[in-house]
Amino acid sequence: MRSSRLWRALPWNVLGVLPFLLFALLFLLMPTANIVAGAFVDDAGGFTLKNIFNLFTPEIINAFWLSIRLSFASALIGCALGFAIALAVVLGGLPAWLRGIVMTFSGVTSNFAGVPLAFAYVATLGRVGFVTLLLRDWFGVNIYALGFNMISFWGLVAAYVFFQIPLMVLIITPAIDGLKREWREAAEVLGATGGQYWRMVALPVLGPSLLGTLALLFANAFGAVATAIALTGSLLSIAPILLFNQIRGDVLQDPHLGYALAFGMIVITGISNGVYVVMRTRAERWIK
Amino acid sequence: MKRILSWAAIAVGVVYFFLPLVGMLEFSLKMRRGEYSLDAYRSVMGDPQFQATFGYSVVMACLTIVFGVLVVVPTVFWVRLKLPRLRPFMEFITLLPLVIPPIVIVFGYIRLFNTSSWLPLTGTTLGTDFLLMCGYAVLALPYMYRAVDTGLAAIDLRTLTEAAQSLGAGWITVLAKVILPNVLVAVLSGAFLTFAIVIGEYVFAALLDRPAFGPYLVWAGGNKAYEPAALAVMTFALTWACMMLIQLATKFSKHTRMPR
Numbered sequence: 001m002r003s004s005r006l007w008r009a010l011p012w013n014v015l016g017v018l019p020f021l022l023f024a025l026l027f028l029l030m031p032t033a034n035i036v037a038g039a040f041v042d043d044a045g046g047f048t049l050k051n052i053f054n055l056f057t058p059e060i061i062n063a064f065w066l067s068i069r070l071s072f073a074s075a076l077i078g079c080a081l082g083f084a085i086a087l088a089v090v091l092g093g094l095p096a097w098l099r100g101i102v103m104t105f106s107g108v109t110s111n112f113a114g115v116p117l118a119f120a121y122v123a124t125l126g127r128v129g130f131v132t133l134l135l136r137d138w139f140g141v142n143i144y145a146l147g148f149n150m151i152s153f154w155g156l157v158a159a160y161v162f163f164q165i166p167l168m169v170l171i172i173t174p175a176i177d178g179l180k181r182e183w184r185e186a187a188e189v190l191g192a193t194g195g196q197y198w199r200m201v202a203l204p205v206l207g208p209s210l211l212g213t214l215a216l217l218f219a220n221a222f223g224a225v226a227t228a229i230a231l232t233g234s235l236l237s238i239a240p241i242l243l244f245n246q247i248r249g250d251v252l253q254d255p256h257l258g259y260a261l262a263f264g265m266i267v268i269t270g271i272s273n274g275v276y277v278v279m280r281t282r283a284e285r286w287i288k
Numbered sequence: 289m290k291r292i293l294s295w296a297a298i299a300v301g302v303v304y305f306f307l308p309l310v311g312m313l314e315f316s317l318k319m320r321r322g323e324y325s326l327d328a329y330r331s332v333m334g335d336p337q338f339q340a341t342f343g344y345s346v347v348m349a350c351l352t353i354v355f356g357v358l359v360v361v362p363t364v365f366w367v368r369l370k371l372p373r374l375r376p377f378m379e380f381i382t383l384l385p386l387v388i389p390p391i392v393i394v395f396g397y398i399r400l401f402n403t404s405s406w407l408p409l410t411g412t413t414l415g416t417d418f419l420l421m422c423g424y425a426v427l428a429l430p431y432m433y434r435a436v437d438t439g440l441a442a443i444d445l446r447t448l449t450e451a452a453q454s455l456g457a458g459w460i461t462v463l464a465k466v467i468l469p470n471v472l473v474a475v476l477s478g479a480f481l482t483f484a485i486v487i488g489e490y491v492f493a494a495l496l497d498r499p500a501f502g503p504y505l506v507w508a509g510g511n512k513a514y515e516p517a518a519l520a521v522m523t524f525a526l527t528w529a530c531m532m533l534i535q536l537a538t539k540f541s542k543h544t545r546m547p548r
Contacts (some may be wrong), residue, residue, distance in 0.1 A: 008368065013366075013370045013371055013411065014371070016362070016363070016366035016367075016371070017363050017366055017367060017374065018322065018368060019358055019359060019362070019363070020360070020362075020363035023422070023425075024381050026383065027393075027419075027423065027425070027426050028384060028388075028393065028429075029384075029395075029424050030396070030399050030400060031359070031393055031395075031396020031397050031399070032384075032388050032392065032393065032394075032396055033398045034396050034400050035392055035399065036397055038399065047470075079302070081300065081301070082295075084297040085297050085298065085301045085450055086302070087294070087297070088294035088295070088298055088385070089294075089298075089299040089312065091290075091294075092290060092291060092293070092294025092295075092297070092357050093290060093291045094291070094294050094295070094298070094473065096430055098298070104532075105305070106529045106536065107350050107531045107534075108524075108527050108528050109305060110483065111323075111445060111484045111527050111530075111531070112523070112524055112527050114488050114489070114490055114502070115488060115490055115502060115505040115506055116488055116505065116520040116523040116524060117308075117520075117526070118509065119312060119505075119509060119516040119517055119519065119520035120308040120309065120311065120312040120508075120517070120520045120524075121308060122516070122517075123308075123312040123314070123315035123316070123516075123517040124307055124308040124311030124315075125311075125312045129311055130307070130311030130312075130314050130316065131307055131311060161304075162305070162308065164303075164394070165301065165304070169322065178294065179464040182290060196411060206406070218442075219387070221387075221413075222389070223389030224393070224508075225389075225390075225391055225490075225491055226489075226490035226491060226502070227507075229490070230490075230505070230506050230509050232509060239389050240389065243391055243392075243395070244391060244491070244495070247391075247394075247398065247495055248495070258395070259395075262391075262392045262395050264388070264389075265389050266388055266392055269387055269388065269389055270387055270388075273383075273386070273387040
């Protein structure tokens with residue numbers, strides 16, 4: 001009797017999610033944990049912080065710093081332009097059909113990243129690209145003579161922004177939808193100007209969403225590697241390419257440094273995603 | 289004034305997005321000197337490497353979709369029906385693939401499943417293919433999970449399940465004949481998104497050393513002039529088709545659903 005009650009009290013329901021947990025454990029959690037653990041272990045298998053300290057060489061610091069600046073610049077520009085487009089579509093008094101088109105197009109272009117994006121970019125701004133020739137033949141401007149370089153910092157930012165803007169549009173549009181008409185009316189009744197409404201009501205409400213999405217876009221760019229590899233042929237020293245080369249051929253002469261490098265990337269994307277989650281909970285207080 | 293600014297924002301977006309698209313389209317047509325032609329496309333289509341890698345990636349995408357559906361649908365169903373307290377945990381787990389960079393995950397695979405490990409998946413071709421499929425399923429997990437979760441939220445899960453069970457259906461029958469048809473649209477949109485993600489994926493395939501479409505794209509980018517642009521146009525068309533199919537599926541569902 002007693003044992004049968006115990007038998008029934010056991011959480012048998014959990015069995016139903018066991019296949020999923022096994023899948024997540026084997027192909028998501030354990031591989032990541034393995035890398036993180038590897039970052040804190042020396043050749044003999046003992047605990048060490050040496051690998052983390054070894055990250056602080058000029059080469060690796062520069063790679064991380066370049067990655068951070070690249071991700072931040074592309075996230076900031078993507079955020080600003082995406083926000084402007086989303087505002088225009090939702091509140092700008094534009095024809096309603098435009099919104100559907102913009103949203104579908106954003107869905108497509110946010111998934112059109114990686115290698116094909118790099119090709120599109122080369123075909124546009126490469127040495128014989130469409131826009132390069134257009135500017136040269138029609139306006140007499142040779143952007144390469146002016147010092148433009150596709151695989152420079154701003155060249156890469158321009159390529160990354162291509163998938164950042166649509167992501168911003170997709171995420172921020174629901175937040176703008178959540179701005180209640182009553183708030184604007186209440187502000188106007190109390191004598192607020194349009195500028196005051198935006199500064200004191202709308203932007204504070206949207207603030208957490210904007211900051212959170214900025215963090216998400218940052219993490220999105222930070223982990224991206226295919227576009228950069230296709231553009232630069234893995235020459236550019238950004239953190240993910242450094243790690244890619246390390247996995248391919250142990251270029252750092254120390255496998256443990258590779259784990260530390262990967263751990264550093266997890267820390268950075270983890271922090272920015274943490275910011276996103278916190279900001280989203282804060283944003284949901286207003287937007288229901 | 290507001291409307292002018294709005295149109296200006298849209299115009300900036302149009303210029304920014306259409307120039308590269310027009311650029312790649314124009315470039316892909318320029319293979320023959322002095323006139324537009326489809327030579328680059330013909331060259332791509334005739335390349336046996338293209339046929340092999342593209343075919344490989346299509347098969348991998350389909351396998352990933354089947355695998356993903358088999359893992360996600362029963363799990364979401366069970367959590368919604370029996371373990372609703374587990375939902376925040378599930379949300380967290382399925383968000384992780386967006387947090388951990390893919391390159392780190394595949395690095396972990398190489399460490400964990402190498403030939404001298406307890407589960408030497410990378411030792412055989414079949415094992416590596418399976419590993420690659422699991423990796424793709426992980427990449428698609430955030431999208432698949434959310435699509436199915438939203439789909440299941442829209443139906444009366446408990447009543448449907450109890451009705452089926454009182455008619456004598458077992459769990460598998462409930463899932464396959466009652467639940468799945470009801471969330472088919474959600475599953476389909478997850479599936480097309482998975483397809484779009486898998487088809488051009490580079491990092492997983494390159495580091496696991498499998499002959500997929502992504503590594504072929506990079507190789508073509510380094511060795512050919514006009515073909516990469518043609519490949520980019522084709523990939524863009526494919527992505528567009530996937531998104532259109534998602535919209536179509538959603539629209540289709542609005543007509544089949546009974547008014548309540």
